[in-house]
Amino acid sequence: MITRLAVSGYRSLRDLRLSLGRLNVVTGANGSGKSSLYRALRLLADVAQGRVVQSLAEEGGIQSTLWAGPESFSRGMKSGEVPVQGTVRRNPVALKLGFAGDDYGYAIDLGLGPSASLFALDPDIKAEAMWTGEWLGRSNVFAERRGPGVRIRDGDGAWRQASTTLAWFDSMMTHCADPRDGLDLLLMRDRMRNWRFYDHLRTDRDAPARRQQVGTYTPVLASDGADLASAIITVRQTGDREGLAAAIDDAFPGATVDIDSRDGWFELEMRQHGLLRPLRTAELSDGTLRYLLLVAALMSPRPPELMVLNEPETSLHPDLLGPLARLIALAAERSQVVVVSHAAALVSALEDAGARRIGLEKSFGETTAGDDDPPKWEWPKR
Structure with missing residues (x-):
């Protein structure tokens, strides 16, 4: 089960870190970032499918999906004493996605490619990491990628160079997963490929x-x-x-x-x-x-291990929201479920069934999770 989800630099999700439970309901006003969070989860799944670059291209390229505000907000900006404005950047431009559970964690860092390239709208995969436990540390990482180089720690704790020429558009999740030397990567890739998303059930x-x-x-x-x-x-x-x-x-x-x-x-x-x-x-x-x-x-x-439903209440009469909530709660006994919804009745019914409520808000164009304390998180280094 995913217990931590982190997104940085994607649309309105400047720096969002969430704790997840077995059953989760994401809600908030229109424009609060619900769809962006849903898309971020889909992008993570696309990494395992080997199509994260293509998915970002379908959204207009990485530059159109990046956080459009300043790298950080000063106290004066938040108080209104000074206008919101760009600041001197301390870190490179990046779109980062990651998740972790009690067993494993994974994160990817996507950056800008060469501006002179014909593929300038495509992202470069700058860094990746996979580790044991809920957050990345020096001692628990066992697979990491920096640029074209990938190294994997063996069972004795020694590092092995798995690749020195990995292409900027290929993930170590798809190209270094091996049943002999990259078994954990292979297992994680298959788990992520098993995630299921429903947002386009046509009627x-x-x-x-x-x-x-x-x-x-x-x-x-x-x-x-x-x-x-x-x-x-x-x-x-x-x-x-x-x-x-x-x-x-x-x-x-x-x-x-x-x-x-x-x-x-x-x-x-x-x-x-x-x-x-x-x-x-x-x-x-x-x-x-x-x-x-x-x-x-x-x-x-x-x-699946994870099922994500985006606005399942569409077209449903209010009388069907109670049965739907009971159906979702039953499914959560077998899978981790994330529901994105703005239907108050469905949100309330899911909360009554024990769902973790994630209320998204937007301030200065940035999506936040209300009063929730963000969980500990570390990103891989480039």
Whole structure:
């Protein structure tokens, strides 16, 4: 489980450090930085996929994603005695991402590339580190990268040079993970690749979930929900069949779902009390379809270590927020869950279920976590 999350220099997250629990709900006013925090988590996952540079490019390049304010705020700036203005920089421009748990921690430092390069909008990976425990220290680091050089500590505590020519766009997480000499890196990479994000479960009239799909064993719902029918029948056959029925009945009393299978093509049907025939997915309301998609995602027979939901309340009637909170709390028994939401009713229900509330605020353009004391954190040196 991730117990500490740190982001520095990314959009409004100038220097944000958070403590996380098993179930977390991130909330705050519009523009407080909720989406930036969600994107930062996705960027961390993209490191393990080998596409963090491409992901930043899709956001407009590293220069458009960097913190746009001064490196630090003086007392006079905060009191209003002097205007907010740039100061002499003490540290290089950087976008830093990191997390840690009781077992391992990882951090990456991304900086500006050569201005004369045709790829000037791409970031350079300047430094990386992986260590044991919740914060980086001299004695607990066992893999580190500075520029093109990577070294890994062996079982006897001796350092081995793993690379001297690692490209600026390649992470040691993907290019130095080896089952013999880089096993811990390999295991961490696979764990991060297992993280799951849901922020684009489509429910519009042309949504993939509203169409028939070829049926196949589906323990993990697709990010757009295209394989909903297959995911539901997989939960029913290999997962928590009774829990699935209870989650649907909790939201829609007396309702049941079934799968119409013809020549290997699946389509979900929903039977509701009082109706003479089942409703197909093309006939369901956006809110009903979204809830069923969330059921399929949260009841996965192959739960991830970390699941992140971005504004899952979209399109849902207020009456469905209570059942959704109970569904999320149930999923948190098998996975660490982070929910980003501005729905007060959902936030309150999750807090009642034991969620750690992370209230984001913005001051002078910078996102802060309210009155929460930031946990201890150290970044790797370039």
